[in-house]
Amino acid sequence: MIPLAAPEMPASGALNVLAALLESRTGQQIAANRAWRVETTLKPLMRARDIAGLDQLVSAILDGKHPDLADKVVDALLNQESFFYRDAAIFEMIAAAVSALDSLALGRRVRIWSAGCANGQEPLSLAMLFAEREEAGGPQAPEIVATDVSEAALARGRAGRYSQFEIQRGLPIRRMMRWFDQEGEDWIAKPDLVRRIQFKRQNLVGDPPPIGRFDIVLCRNVLLYLSASHRGRVFARMAEVIRPGGLLVLGAGETVIGQTRAFTPSGRFKGFYEATGLGCASVAA
Numbered sequence: 293m294i295p296l297a298a299p300e301m302p303a304s305g306a307l308n309v310l311a312a313l314l315e316s317r318t319g320q321q322i323a324a325n326r327a328w329r330v331e332t333t334l335k336p337l338m339r340a341r342d343i344a345g346l347d348q349l350v351s352a353i354l355d356g357k358h359p360d361l362a363d364k365v366v367d368a369l370l371n372q373e374s375f376f377y378r379d380a381a382i383f384e385m386i387a388a389a390v391s392a393l394d395s396l397a398l399g400r401r402v403r404i405w406s407a408g409c410a411n412g413q414e415p416l417s418l419a420m421l422f423a424e425r426e427e428a429g430g431p432q433a434p435e436i437v438a439t440d441v442s443e444a445a446l447a448r449g450r451a452g453r454y455s456q457f458e459i460q461r462g463l464p465i466r467r468m469m470r471w472f473d474q475e476g477e478d479w480i481a482k483p484d485l486v487r488r489i490q491f492k493r494q495n496l497v498g499d500p501p502p503i504g505r506f507d508i509v510l511c512r513n514v515l516l517y518l519s520a521s522h523r524g525r526v527f528a529r530m531a532e533v534i535r536p537g538g539l540l541v542l543g544a545g546e547t548v549i550g551q552t553r554a555f556t557p558s559g560r561f562k563g564f565y566e567a568t569g570l571g572c573a574s575v576a577a
């Protein structure tokens with residue numbers, strides 16, 4: 293699983309091993325300008341395990357006596373930054389897109405996939421939006437499938453527990469009071485909200501997508517640090533699972549342009565993408 297096996301190595305060697313571990317497990321690359329953060333990020337884990345530095349950490353991973361250590365390192369190195377209603381205008385546009393799909397009287401529930409859902413803020417934001425719409429007499433809320441490569445992130449999403457700092461980021465106070473209960477310093481999502489989401493582990497670069505086809509796929513702020521070839525394969529897979537007329541939603545700094553021919557900017561929903569039917573074609577192909 294781990295590509296290199298040197299018991300003692302200089303700090304840069306240790307960094308290379310950790311970067312290779314992360315990439316082999318998730319496809320995520322550590323950009324040169326973020327390498328300095330690796331040691332800081334891993335400090336709490338190393339302190340908890342009484343490990344003095346990166347060299348010793350790598351040795352401990354390689355000696356095989358700590359089966360969960362590599363998983364913990366990968367989790368810690370993943371960027372799980374997220375917050376409620378991130379890029380708020382996107383959620384209004386998703387609501388409009390779902391209304392358009394509803395109005396086609398499809399006779400089935402709209403399906404949304406939140407890929408790389410981190411600690412659950414993205415799917416919970418969707419769940420609140422559509423639960424409120426349903427309560428106001430609107431159509432049945434879409435089915436929401438939320439996936440991430442990190443079990444730790446998924447566990448947090450399922451628990452729906454957020455600190456005061458996290459709950460205040462992007463969540464209007466009205467929604468906080470309506471959908472969360474305070475417990476000590478934390479806020480816990482009501483079971484009725486969490487049950488609206490199916491949280492599942494899925495590695496975008498290694499696992500098949502969730503079963504079935506989707507009307508809307510959100511994959512925001514996930515593909516940024518994948519290699520071009522991994523990104524191309526993820527786009528091709530996504531094009532296969534999106535229903536005709538469905539939409540792909542990327543992060544604010546991400547685009548399909550110059551990356552893949554599987555998607556093209558949507559004429560109907562600005563900033564979203566539609567599958568072209570050239571599912572397997574990367575730009576280079």
Ligand SMILES: C[S@@+](CC[C@H](N)C(=O)[O-])C[C@H]1O[C@@H](n2cnc3c(N)ncnc32)[C@H](O)[C@@H]1O
Pocket residue numbers: 317318319320370371372373374375378407408409410411414439440441442445494495496497511512513514543
């Ligand atoms: C920066 S967060 C973005 C969260 C959310 N989509 C948002 O925009 O707020 C990126 C998430 O992608 C996940 N991730 C990274 N590589 C992945 C992979 N290969 N498969 C699935 N999830 C991955 C990380 O664990 C992390 O939770």
